[in-house]
Amino acid sequence: MKLVLKIVGGLIALLLLAALALGGWYLYQKQPVRSGTLAIQKLGAPVQVQFDERGVPHIRAENQADLYRALGYVHAQHRLFQMEMVRRLAKGELADILGPKLVEVDTLFRTLGIRAHAKATAAKMDMTTPANQALLAYLDGINQYQDTHRAPIEFDILGIPHQPFTPEDTLAVSGYLAYSFAAAFRTEPAMTFIRDKLGADYLRAFDINWHPEGVVTPLAQLTSRDWNSLNRIAAISQDAMDLAGVPLFEGSNAWAISGKRTASGKPLLAGDPHIGFSTPSVWYEAHLSAPDFELYGHFQALSPFALLGHNMDFGWSLTMFQNDDMDLIAEKTNPANPQQVWHNGQWVNLSTRSETISVKGAAPVQLALRGSPHGPIINDAFKDSLGDTPIAMWWTFLETENPALQAFYELNRADTRDKAREAASKIHAPGLNVVWANAKGDIGWWASAKLPQRPLGVNPTFILDAAKGEAEKPGFYAFVFNPQEENPARGYIMSANHQPQPSSGVPVPGYYNLPDRARRLDAVLSNPQTLWDTQAAQTLQLDTRNGYGHRVLQNLLPVMHAVVTDPNEKAFMEPLEKWDGNYSTDSIAATLFSQMLYELAKAAMEDELGEVQFKNLLNTRALDAALPLLMADPQSPWWDNKNTKAPESHFETVRIAWANTLKHLQGLYGTSLLDWRWGVTHTVTHGHPLGRQKPLHLLFNVGPFPAPGGRETPNNLSNPVGPAPWAVSYGPSTRRVIDFADASRAVGINPVGQSGVLFDTHYADQAQQYIAGAYVPQHLREDDVRAHTKSSLRFQPAP
Template sequence: MKLLKKILKIVAVFLILSVLGLWLFSRTLHPKYEGNLELQNISEEVKVYYDEVGVPHISAQNQQDAYTALGYVHAQDRLWQMELIRRIAAGRLSEVFGKDLLQTDVFFSGLGIEENAAKTIRELDTSSKAYQLTMAYLNGINQFINEGPTPIEFYLVGLKKEQYTIKDVYNVFGYMAFSFAAAHKIDPLLTEIKEKLGEDYLQDISGPKVINTTLIHNQKNAEITSELASSLQEMYKKLPVSPFIGSNSWVLGAEKTKKGKVIFANDPHIGFAQPAVWYQSHIKTPDYEMYGFNLALTPFPLLGHNRSYAYGLTMFENDDIDFYFEQNNPNNPLEYKTADGYKKYAILDKKIKIKDAKDTVYQIKVSKHGPVMNDLIDFIHEERPMAMQWVYTKINNQLLEVAYELSHAESLSDFKEGASKLHAPGLNIMYGDAKDNIAWFASGALYEHGRKLNTKTILDGASGTDEITSYFDFEENPQAINPSWNYVYSANNQPDSIKNGFYPGYYLPEDRAKRIVELLEAKNDFTKEDVAAMLYDVTSASTPVLISDLEKSIDKNSLSASERKSLQILKYWDGFYGKSSLAPTIYNRFLYEFLVGTFKDELGVSFDQFINTPFQDKAVALLAAKEKSVWWDDISTKNTKENKGQITTKAFQQAIAFLQKQLGENIDDWTWDRVISVEYNHPMGKVAALRSIFNVGPFKTRGGNEVINNQIFNLDASGVYQITAGPSSRRVIDFSDVENSLGILPTGQSGNIFSDHYKDQAQKYLEGKFVPMKLNQKEIKDSGSLLLFKPKE
């Protein structure tokens, strides 16, 4: 017994010491928000004041010192995020996560992003301020790598830290540009619909070029497999970094506001993850000031404001990717046909390192259009070589200069000059200033082909007739400067016509745009609080119209009492997606069943991919308004031909039966918050034991697809809606009170789990609240801690 007690005591002491040791070790991993540190390559002291939500306010005597400090503080909060995002375009995720990410690495490494980065870097002006400040920023990151604590994620996956270079910055730009694009998700599918089902099927869901009515006005029978689109969807699910999706922004001119000064609003929609996408910082030097939101590894903010102007962005959604079917030489598969005869493919040798496995070596064939996708996607069974032409890798890359000039503009003209240099990704760049200017620029390299084409299908690469023949001058791009209607806005919707036509793109439905315009047109005395409330608005302007179009086709005489009650709830719904609302629950299940009844018999395995694209959102609105369509017939019933009424009635009845089984017989219990939730996922959270440590949530919330407070989820058979994307930040800048501007992130400023700012904004974000974006120096000094960087001897 004595021996047993002695053993137990030893075990107890060991456990206590182990816990104490782990606690002491964890203390070394905390970010340092106060005290003194020495920093190389700064000429004078740099003061960094951290406010209540962990935003660093950097005060320096020159920009070189400020950006060195920015790199250090950005890295200590977000080094793990930086590490992951720089690996995507380079095809290096398998080194961290193993063979599950191999196909993703093969795909991204073959897009030409790294090759484009190398070419761009060779041609950079190393004497430019943009380059010099970028190198200062990278120097700060690398000093943290050398001297700061290693984030816990590196220990968990057994990864060594590496120095960062400017190539990593351009790899981030490349990933950002590709994640904005939509052609690779839609074009192959539409091509197969046309080739396997026929032109009628394509036309019935495409309709006219402009099927939405809210425009951004300028002033100035076979199964469809779509291997490329569906496999890309699977790869995006595996990515540990968020893709870019949509966004809202509007800028109110002085005549539209109560205090007679410009009010700016922006909320870019990006895939949710932990940490949050944007990192906030405030830099102040004698010759410069900017409160900005930076992506990982980007030195200059893509969203920002100061006392003089504010800017932000939404996705343009223009078409900047074309796919081409190439024709191989029948006598030599290493050559392809062109209008000038056969040419040799360029051959690129690639190697990918895989954790706990042998390296993979492969080759990519590149035509004059771009990489042959058959080499990059294992699941493509198309025998014809399919090449991807992407504007990003075709034109001189000036993204570093664009970001620098947008964040360092001294006038609207300067700002426009920076916006004009953007080639890809296409962005709606929004602007407002203290001098009462407002502007919107649809920026990106726009082009036209030699003949009229449906660029949403795969083009002919051999004939030479489908090539780009010219690029637009920037003055021809959609844009508005100080328009007579006194506001500019973007919700990723179709811009008004240019050059006597509408530019092709993958524009989102008019839902959010329609709601924004309704609210903006309703009054001329907006306050900052009004605009903040708009960003949290969850009423759909278009869904009631869609419901009305479908409800008319339902056979009311065949409905049960529960079905009739459910239909009445839908019929009188105003489109509000509140937590306790019943209609959103009924509507989204009805929509899913309607899509199944309409499209699944023809699309087969590609159905799930199709219904979660912006194209579906527009197609279903178009079909709902029609009485006849080739899609209504269920091709699996050989001896009957269904009509709209039969498809719609059956879909509604199946929806109600499903909800009764899922949520119970009492319709009053079918509240929206029972089926929708949001969780911000960290890559380490995929391990069950670590989920509660690294992930933030889950939370109940309000909102839905295509409302201003856009809570994006996929429709599927489950009847449960897990939000995957939404506003990555919300900002309101009122130039009548610019020092009290408002902002919020979905979770928090830091990606370090030991930081108090890992998730301290989460509840406020869910409730539509904001935190101040401080500019007043006295308030900054009084509000938080001081980290002092001293020049290292």
């Protein structure tokens, strides 16, 4: 019997060892290859790839076609799943692998027309241009990797089929990147609802000019069913990125300082684009080198051209322009024919197209989508909440040529200010601020976008009335009228998503961020006593202060002193009274202030707006602007709770908000203020798409980490307005500093790591450094690359 047990035990042990061995071999086959020699089809000559201590590839080729083919190959072996997810999101094909819960997201993106637009544009592309030849080589590198290697583990888990990547995919992803108007889906319905349902007194808190007559009169035809439809679209537009795990551009900082203001005597460039956090991170770093070209670039999935980059001679960074490039338009339908709308003095037929969404584990979903002369009818796709009024979406991305690929191909090579300006002029949507510097001494900024001409007096913050001609656009302004500066006398240029002041006088409506971050940056940059160097730029990028708290508290604290009489509660107020606006991880005031902001907004506004509309408002920049104005206006009608018989004053509403603040925080963290520190309540987690499903979050997600910074601080680790605890939703997607006295000493950081391959060394090796505010070298010179090479991969032309 003992012998039998020993034999059985031995067999079980062998089976376990075999299972472990098979599991190890399975995972090993999924890992990137960073050493040895590999054969690639269509290479003209061997290509050398040296991987440094962070896994950044330094690719050296004899010609640019080989360079881009190799880039596609190494990019794919680190980020193939990311490439797959972003193309599926843009084209509305997520439900095919994730099931019915993604049908609404797919429906939204099909309705936007990104997939159809990409297909039509790809069919017209001239594939003989240098930029398109580079694109084809890059995509070929991706496809060669996919054809010859095991698929990533996520493909096995989700059952993703093998499909080649095409120019249509790249164009669709560029449409997704232009999806910077997600805020408009939330803001325009909310502002229109406040204007039309609540009135001018309520709109006053949002600092939007009220026009009771003329082109911005209320849209009387919108019904409650219309509002329900718009609310649902707003919620889906917010959920899309969360469900897909693909980050969206949100903001950014960038500045360029001329040599007369730097310690080195040469321009200094700093940039940190603010993008949603994810695993893997949005940027893939790569150093490209050929006899006629060199660039250290930050690349996005399926794009062969760096969106951020530098070499020894020049460099640039980006921020979101935040211009309003999308209008929602209420169409007037023909009472005798609902398939016609009023346009240019006559009834015109709506266009129609059909789409089929494949759904994993369910029947396909058929969509019948309509379009007006102004654009797609966005509420057609949601039949169960469809309102009575067709709402069209006019979008610059669909209405312009938008040669963004050509623009960045040229910007990657723009070694003079004139070349950089010309490249920037070809970016039509989304609107981007291009902040640029070179070793010759130039600095520049161009707000790059096609700015539409709108009828006089039209405020695109609201849903426009097609019947009154509000939606018509005679054309676009020339690029020369865009906001821009070159070599200003003050010696620096700063961009922080704030409202620009174009010298041309051309109106630039938009969904701009609060001015507080820009004011903080400008106050520091304008100090004439500072000679800027790399360390000073890093310190400013990591700054965690702004003046927003003071703007709110200067009117809030006097009211709190009047209504808070309990001695224990007064003790809890003390951190706010002494607060300097610093969102450091040990700040207690930052926690109190952030919770109080939410409770104020909820107590003042939810009763008028309702739960859904209030939730949408929480995700808009309009609310940030409103709260300081609300606190400064004790007569605002928002203070009264419409659900009670007796009218409330601002004193009573502030008292309720403060009581709810203490109740919520004490319920989470107890009564000791030391347990209310900002780093306890405010954390960052880099989420993977599969990490939304427990317990896979323990395997794929990275974090959480205590996070400094906050909404609209320079270190903009931002969270939505809402109740504690706060999960950081977006922040610096990289931090870069380049002094053009020696650009080979540029520094930066990746929020997570270079690789998106689970269990790879570089999956999350920079996450701790990032949150601690560290910077690492970005090697550019050949001797530095050689000294920091950890492994080498050689691509040989296949026989």
